[in-house]
Amino acid sequence: MKEITKKIRKEARxxxxxxxxxxxxxxxxxxDEEVATPCxxxxxxxxxxxxxDEHCYHNLAKYxxxxxxxxxxxxxxxxKRPRVAIVATPATMRSIVGLIQEHQFARDKLIILGxxxxxxxxxxxxxxxxQIEEDQEKSARIQAQVREIEEMTASERWAWWEExxxxxxxxxACRQVCPFCYCEQCISDENQPQWIGKSSSPENNxxxxxxxxxxxxxxxxxxxxCDRVCPVDIPLSLLAxxxxxxxxxxxxxxxxxxxDAKPALHSFRPDDPDDFIR
Amino acid sequence: MEAKLLQRxxxxxxxxxxxxxxxxxxxxxxxAYGQIRSGAELHLSDNKPTQSLKxxxxxxxxxxxxxxxxxxxxxxxxxSSSDAPRVIVAARPCDVASLPVLDKLFGWDYQDSSxxxxxxxxxxISLACDxxxxxxxxxxxxxxxxxxxxxxxxxxxxRDAYHVLIITERGKALVEKYAQFFEESDEQHNQERARLxxxxxxxxxxxxxxxxxxxxxxxxxxAWEMLAQxxxxxxxxxxxxxxxxxxxxxxxxxNAHAIRLRLWDSCARxxxxxxxxxxxxxxxFSRYRQRLMHKFxxxxxxxxxxxxxxxxxxxxxxxxxxDITKALERAVEQR
Numbered sequence: 001m002k003e004i005t006k007k008i009r010k011e012a013r014x015x016x017x018x019x020x021x022x023x024x025x026x027x028x029x030x031x032d033e034e035v036a037t038p039c040x041x042x043x044x045x046x047x048x049x050x051x052x053d054e055h056c057y058h059n060l061a062k063y064x065x066x067x068x069x070x071x072x073x074x075x076x077x078x079x080k081r082p083r084v085a086i087v088a089t090p091a092t093m094r095s096i097v098g099l100i101q102e103h104q105f106a107r108d109k110l111i112i113l114g115x116x117x118x119x120x121x122x123x124x125x126x127x128x129x130x131q132i133e134e135d136q137e138k139s140a141r142i143q144a145q146v147r148e149i150e151e152m153t154a155s156e157r158w159a160w161w162e163e164x165x166x167x168x169x170x171x172x173a174c175r176q177v178c179p180f181c182y183c184e185q186c187i188s189d190e191n192q193p194q195w196i197g198k199s200s201s202p203e204n205n206x207x208x209x210x211x212x213x214x215x216x217x218x219x220x221x222x223x224x225x226c227d228r229v230c231p232v233d234i235p236l237s238l239l240a241x242x243x244x245x246x247x248x249x250x251x252x253x254x255x256x257x258x259x260d261a262k263p264a265l266h267s268f269r270p271d272d273p274d275d276f277i278r
Numbered sequence: 279m280e281a282k283l284l285q286r287x288x289x290x291x292x293x294x295x296x297x298x299x300x301x302x303x304x305x306x307x308x309x310a311y312g313q314i315r316s317g318a319e320l321h322l323s324d325n326k327p328t329q330s331l332k333x334x335x336x337x338x339x340x341x342x343x344x345x346x347x348x349x350x351x352x353x354x355x356x357x358s359s360s361d362a363p364r365v366i367v368a369a370r371p372c373d374v375a376s377l378p379v380l381d382k383l384f385g386w387d388y389q390d391s392s393x394x395x396x397x398x399x400x401x402x403i404s405l406a407c408d409x410x411x412x413x414x415x416x417x418x419x420x421x422x423x424x425x426x427x428x429x430x431x432x433x434x435x436x437r438d439a440y441h442v443l444i445i446t447e448r449g450k451a452l453v454e455k456y457a458q459f460f461e462e463s464d465e466q467h468n469q470e471r472a473r474l475x476x477x478x479x480x481x482x483x484x485x486x487x488x489x490x491x492x493x494x495x496x497x498x499x500x501a502w503e504m505l506a507q508x509x510x511x512x513x514x515x516x517x518x519x520x521x522x523x524x525x526x527x528x529x530x531x532x533n534a535h536a537i538r539l540r541l542w543d544s545c546a547r548x549x550x551x552x553x554x555x556x557x558x559x560x561x562x563f564s565r566y567r568q569r570l571m572h573k574f575x576x577x578x579x580x581x582x583x584x585x586x587x588x589x590x591x592x593x594x595x596x597x598x599x600x601d602i603t604k605a606l607e608r609a610v611e612q613r
Contacts, residue, residue: 228597
């Protein structure tokens with residue numbers, strides 16, 4: 001990890017000095033050694049704040065997009081937006097892949113300082129700054145839980161999810177950390193008409209969580225951030241992994257795996273075998 | 279102050295006895311306080327519940343009235359709320375200390391009747407934080423891991439028993455009514471309680487200098503944009519905060535049957551106070567600034583108290599790992 005930190009600082013210093021980047025998004029130590037926090041470096045003298053360790057799991061792609069994302073802000077004219085370099089874990093890179101596929105920004109708008117772990121990242125980083133180990137235990141655990149839920153009867157499954165969603169306090173942290181929740185106005189914030197009741201009630205919570213899951217089908221790259229941040233421990237990764245499995249089975253498509261691929265649910269073919277779509 | 283002793287194993291028996299004529303609220307998991315139906319459901323843990331106590335006084339979703347369409351027109355049904363006596367058991371001192379802070383707001387330009395009805399019907403038995411969790415900073419804001427503000431009784435875990443400090447008349451009445459559970463406390467117990475409190479206070483090392491902030495926080499500071507960078511605009515900090523109290527009014531339902539609700543809202547949100555097609559804080563940093571200025575400048579100016587009790591939840595649960603104590607330091611240093 002120390003080597004990765006060194007490499008990140010070296011690359012960041014070079015990019016800022018040469019004027020190839022105006023901003024480096026990475027991580028720095030938070031209030032103590034067990035906390036890392038996203039950091040935004042614009043000045044060469046600040047480069048040594050950058051670190052990389054096992055606490056650097058936040059998906060930084062989030063900061064690129066949306067109303068005030070560095071590459072898409074509606075408050076900053078296109079020509080005034082910074083040239084951004086980003087420290088990207090494999091999860092961050094897969095999100096970047098999806099965002100490029102969805103035309104949120106072009107590949108050449110971003111310098112990727114990539115950290116790899118042997119999993120598919122679907123894009124070539126500009127510089128590889130390090131290698132880490134894949135957390136296989138975590139993905140195996142989630143897969144096993146998904147199978148457990150699949151084995152329930154429909155009514156058991158419904159009851160199980162109702163109980164999970166009942167805890168939702170509608171803080172929308174799941175939405176706010178998600179790079180793919182970049183809509184100018186979220187459906188949950190609309191009130192004329194009001195599609196989803198705003199208050200935390202069993203019906204409203206169910207509607208919110210199901211709509212969010214469905215909006216992310218074929219797009220979510222399973223970075224797990226929504227699951228990590230949920231303050232009431234709703235296991236949102238289970239939905240993500242289940243839906244990704246469905247898409248893979250139906251369309252042989254894996255979100256985040258290839259920046260040149262056409263997203264499964266964004267494309268249309270005149271010779272589609274199903275009638276309903278024609 | 280008068281004190282008693284309560285043997286550890288008698289706490290759940292006391293809860294069972296209280297349940298005969300009270301609602302009882304207590305930590306039910308590491309996630310939240312909840313209404314319990316037996317002493318055995320009491321969840322005593324080193325972790326403070328993720329969600330604070332405020333929802334039991336200022337509910338996240340409160341029906342104000344219902345409307346029903348009938349043959350004669352529209353019928354409005356005011357909501358009814360319980361006035362059954364209630365006891366909160368094993369509340370964290372910081373959560374309880376937030377209530378006198380909230381009283382000022384809910385009793386400001388009018389008395390919020392449902393809030394004060396809940397205050398009125400509730401007796402609070404706090405439990406000292408042994409040990410104080412890592413992200414707390416209550417001491418610098420006048421609190422303590424064994425703080426008494428807002429509580430009627432305070433339990434402090436000694437070796438085999440709880441030391442029971444009797445803080446209010448209401449607490450005294452409860453101890454007298456359930457006298458069979460309590461024993462006498464002697465000077466040695468009282469000293470042990472005081473010693474433990476000192477020990478725990480010393481363990482709370484994070485701090486906020488509220489006096490300095492009230493003077494130095496500056497609306498026009500150039501630092502806000504930089505400080506807001508990490509924040510993702512979610513409402514975790516405001517919803518878990520025991521003192522944040524912003525709310526929204528919404529209608530739900532349809533023509534036949536609708537309800538008007540008061541529900542929690544958050545200044546961090548894009549659509550907060552969006553009225554008449556106008557958002558007074560259109561960008562992210564202005565919303566971030568509002569949260570900190572409100573807590574440490576406007577509220578103290580309006581009500582003479584900081585809108586924070588130092589529970590540390592906003593630090594512990596921030597998706598981006600932001601530490602409010604550090605952010606505030608930077609806000610006044612980098613003006």
